[in-house]
Amino acid sequence: MRKIGFPLIALNFKTYAQAFGENAVKLAKIAEEVSREYGVAVMVAPPVVDLARVVREVEIPVFSQHVDPYKPGSHTGSVLAEDVKAAGAVGSLVNHSEKRLKLADIGAVLERLRENGLMSLLCTDTVETTKAGAALGPDMIAIEPPELIGTGIPVSKAKPEVVSGAVEAVKKINAEVHVLCGAGISTGEDVAKAIELGAEGVLLASAYVKAKDPKKVLSEMAETALRR
Ligand code: G3P
Numbered sequence: 001m002r003k004i005g006f007p008l009i010a011l012n013f014k015t016y017a018q019a020f021g022e023n024a025v026k027l028a029k030i031a032e033e034v035s036r037e038y039g040v041a042v043m044v045a046p047p048v049v050d051l052a053r054v055v056r057e058v059e060i061p062v063f064s065q066h067v068d069p070y071k072p073g074s075h076t077g078s079v080l081a082e083d084v085k086a087a088g089a090v091g092s093l094v095n096h097s098e099k100r101l102k103l104a105d106i107g108a109v110l111e112r113l114r115e116n117g118l119m120s121l122l123c124t125d126t127v128e129t130t131k132a133g134a135a136l137g138p139d140m141i142a143i144e145p146p147e148l149i150g151t152g153i154p155v156s157k158a159k160p161e162v163v164s165g166a167v168e169a170v171k172k173i174n175a176e177v178h179v180l181c182g183a184g185i186s187t188g189e190d191v192a193k194a195i196e197l198g199a200e201g202v203l204l205a206s207a208y209v210k211a212k213d214p215k216k217v218l219s220e221m222a223e224t225a226l227r228r
Contacts, residue, residue, distance in 0.1 A: 004061050004090075004119060005041030006178060007225045008201030009191070009218070010142070011208050012065060012093065013046045019209045024050040025057050027208070030215045032058040038222035041201070045093055048079050055088030063121060064092040066099045069108035081112040091119030093203075094138065097146040107136050121180070121203070127165040134173040141170060141179050142203040148183035150206050154190035155183040160197055167198035186217075188224030195225065 011031055013019035019027055024046035035042040045063040046054045055062050064087075068078035084092055094109050095101045101109065106122065113120045122138035124130040130143050143166040148155050156163055163181045170179050181194050182203030194202050202221075211217040 004043065006200040007191075007195055008041045008043060008140075008178075008180065009221055009225060010043045010063070010121065010180060010182075010201060010203040011045065011218075012096070012182075012203060012205040013044065013209055014065070014098070014205050015047055016206070016209045020047045020050055021053075024054050027214060028054045028058045028060070028062070031208075031218060032060045034215060034218045034222050035060050038219065038226060040222040040225050042218070042222070043091075048084070051084065051087035051089050061091065061119075062089045063119070064089050065096065067092045067094065067109050067112060067118075069101070069105040069112060071112070081109075081116040081118055085116045085118055089118070091121060091139070093142075094120050094122045095133075096123045097125055097144060097149060103132070106133070110136050110138055123182075123203070124166070127162060127169050130166040130179075131169045131173060134170045134177050137174060138177060140200075141166070141177055142182045143179070144182040144203065146183070151184050152186050152207070153184040154186060154193070155181050156185065156190050156193035156197060156199070156202075158184065160193070163194060163197040163199055185221075188220040191221045192224040192227065201225075 028044045043061040064084040120138040121140045178200045180201040185204040186207035
């Protein structure tokens with residue numbers, strides 16, 4: 001797997017009004033500043049249209065939010081692994097709960113990413129789907145109970161057994177896979193709890209993208225991530 005650090009704070013910009021176009025660059029630059037100040041690995045996943053624009057402005061890892069399971073050809077409107085690579089991104093989220101794929105397509109997307117030397121962060125929703133996902137050999141898995149997404153109720157506190165269960169399950173299936181968790185992660189303590197449960201990082205969106213002071217929120221997370 002290409003170089004990426006752990007513990008990792010992965011920031012999914014989704015398609016929030018605060019997170020596309022020049023705003024995607026602003027949020028990515030803040031993420032890079034915090035990564036450098038605290039020495040914590042931070043990755044950003046801007047909207048696909050903004051990938052190249054963001055890659056040009058930061059050196060921290062940039063991921064696509066999605067890739068389709070196709071090779072180059074007549075697939076109007078799809079997102080190709082080749083194009084994500086050409087934009088300078090180093091990986092992609094796969095099967096996010098807001099961009100679900102069929103199981104067969106997940107395997108195909110992971111293969112397309114591997115063929116293009118891109119990292120994969122596979123999103124799952126339960127310990128059972130995490131087990132199935134781990135068997136497909138992604139670089140990373142983020143378990144995210146959909147009902148907590150966007151609520152500000154952190155999975156690491158509301159459903160700790162989901163995080164620890166996913167970590168234990170993946171270790172038994174494929175110890176190479178790094179397990180993160182996401183959904184409602186909002187404070188440094190949420191990050192610390194996730195790491196205490198065995199996760200190697202977190203995947204979050206609204207607490208950072210919609211924050212009045214994104215740098216303050218991310219700095220607090222970075223500080224606690226290092227403490228554990
Ligand atoms: O991809 C991360 C995202 O689904 C979690 O959303 O807003 O609860 O951090 P949020």
